[in-house]
Structure formats: structure tokens, C-alpha cells
Amino acid sequence: MLLRSGTAFGGLLLGGCDRLSRSPTFEGILASADSLTYRVQRLLVGNALAREFTPAELSPVFRSNGTDDPDTDEYNALRENGFVDWRLMIGGLVARPLALSLAQLRALPQRTQITRHDCVEGWSAIGKWSGVPLGTVLDLAQPSPAARFIVLYCADELEEGDGGYYESIDLIDAYHPQTLLAYALNDKPLAVGNGAPLRLRVERQLGYKHAKYLMRVEAVADLKVIGRGKGGYWEDRGYAWYAGI
Ligand SMILES: Nc1nc2c(c(=O)[nH]1)N[C@H]1C(S)=C(S)[C@@H](COP(=O)(O)O)O[C@H]1N2
Ligand SMILES: [Mo]
Numbered sequence: 001m002l003l004r005s006g007t008a009f010g011g012l013l014l015g016g017c018d019r020l021s022r023s024p025t026f027e028g029i030l031a032s033a034d035s036l037t038y039r040v041q042r043l044l045v046g047n048a049l050a051r052e053f054t055p056a057e058l059s060p061v062f063r064s065n066g067t068d069d070p071d072t073d074e075y076n077a078l079r080e081n082g083f084v085d086w087r088l089m090i091g092g093l094v095a096r097p098l099a100l101s102l103a104q105l106r107a108l109p110q111r112t113q114i115t116r117h118d119c120v121e122g123w124s125a126i127g128k129w130s131g132v133p134l135g136t137v138l139d140l141a142q143p144s145p146a147a148r149f150i151v152l153y154c155a156d157e158l159e160e161g162d163g164g165y166y167e168s169i170d171l172i173d174a175y176h177p178q179t180l181l182a183y184a185l186n187d188k189p190l191a192v193g194n195g196a197p198l199r200l201r202v203e204r205q206l207g208y209k210h211a212k213y214l215m216r217v218e219a220v221a222d223l224k225v226i227g228r229g230k231g232g233y234w235e236d237r238g239y240a241w242y243a244g245i
Pocket of ligand 1: 041120154156165166193208209210
């Protein structure tokens with residue numbers, strides 16, 4: 001069914017595409033193997049909310065996956081100090097670059113949601129996330145009309161010298177109401193294993209898009225010049241950029 005509707009309506013959707021379609025990277029993505037997933041999901045799901053769950057459905061343990069501790073000198077120093085010196089840097093194609101402390105992020109309007117995290121490795125967990133919608137922070141920074149993607153840079157490397165974990169999403173997901181810069185899991189400050197002090201929640205995509213240990217957020221016009229050019233740490237190593245579920 002998905003394959004048929006992808007073939008039948010893919011052209012329609014492309015025809016009606018928004019300003020995203022003018023970006024060279026975006027055209028590259030539409031021409032790639034991601035294309036069908038991206039177009040079919042957007043067609044069938046639109047900007048709908050991901051399913052939310054009840055407190056009774058919470059997983060007893062929300063495991064840690066990938067990096068469970070960045071363990072760099074810089075991160076260890078921030079961690080030892082309870083992250084009071086940590087700042088989220090927001091820059092790139094924005095009118096007002098920002099450096100926000102955890103206290104400043106906590107003072108912004110908060111959203112809490114209970115959602116299911118699905119990892120490609122074959123496990124899921126339901127957790128209660130609290131944080132500030134990414135869109136709220138972007139509104140403060142004012143992305144310029146040239147911005148097409150939001151890139152999120154993390155504190156950790158999975159292998160020494162790999163340039164660090166990073167991820168990117170388009171502006172539709174960036175402004176989606178459930179897309180959070182999350183600082184709490186199950187009513188407790190984010191543990192180091194789950195991305196302290198701040199991680200992304202982008203609920204309509206798979207686990208690897210949910211960047212942990214956030215240090216910097218950048219609005220960009222093109223993903224080709226970042227990392228190895230595919231829009232994320234795992235994308236650079238062969239995963240799909242659009243990991244819609
Ligand atoms: N910075 C960073 N973010 C990351 C990863 C990572 O290794 N480093 N792993 C990703 C993967 S594959 C998954 S499934 C989730 C795991 O989140 P958790 O540790 O809270 O379970 O984080 C994602 N974000
Ligand atoms: Mo994952």
C-alpha cells in the first residue's frame with residue numbers, strides 16, 4: 001500500500017513542495033533512497049502528532065544506547081560543576097545568536113510528553129520527556145529566510161577523531177510541537193546515560209535522530225558542507241537521513 005501510494009502521490013507532493021525543495025541538499029535527499037519514506041510519511045502523516053502514552057505505560061527502565069558518557073575533559077568539567085557553566089550555543093543563519101544556560105532554558109515555556117522511542121537496533125522504551133520546544137528557542141534566535149535545516153552538535157565522539165556525533169532535521173520537524181530540547185526524563189534531570197544536560201526529542205523519527213549531549217545548534221542552508229555531508233553521524237555511515245516512523 002505504501003509503495004503504491006508513494007508511486008501514485010509522490011509526484012503530486014513534489015509538485016506542491018515548499019521552499020525546502022529549492023535547497024540543493026534537499027533535492028539530493030529527494031533523489032536518494034530516503035525519498036519514498038520522506039514523501040510517503042509526509043503525505044500520510046502530515047504534521048500530525050506522534051502517539052502519546054499514559055503514565056501507566058512508562059517503561060520501568062529507559063536504557064542508554066550509543067554513547068553513555070562522553071567522558072571528554074570538557075564534558076567532565078561541565079558535569080562536575082552540575083552543568084552551571086554549560087551553554088547551548090545557537091548560531092549559523094540566525095539574526096540573534098544566543099548562548100543559553102540550563103536555567104534560562106528551564107525558564108522558557110515547557111512541554112511534557114510521554115512517547116515511545118524506537119531504536120533501529122530493535123528495542124523501544126516509553127519515557128516522559130520535559131523540555132522547551134525547539135521552535136520556541138528558534139523564535140528567539142530568528143532563523144534567516146535562507147535557513148533550511150537545523151544541525152545539532154553533541155559533546156561526544158563514538159570513536160576518537162570521528163568529529164563528534166551530530167544530527168540534522170528540516171524546519172518542519174524543528175517547529176513540530178513535540179520536537180523538544182529535553183532536560184528531564186521521567187521527572188528527573190536528564191541522566192548522563194540519556195544525554196545530560198540536554199538532548200533532542202524528535203518524536204516522529206527513529207532513535208539515532210535524537211541527539212544527546214547537545215552543545216550547539218546551527219541553522220544552515222545546506223548539509224553538504226557539514227561532517228561527511230549526509231546530515232548526521234550515522235547518516236555519514238550509511239543510515240537514512242529521514243528516519244520517519
Ligand atoms: N550524542 C549522541 N546522541 C545519540 C547517540 C549517541 O551515541 N551520541 N545515540 C543515538 C541512538 S542510536 C539512540 S537509540 C538514542 C539512545 O538514547 P538513550 O541513550 O537515551 O536510550 O540516542 C541517540 N542519540
Ligand atoms: Mo538507536
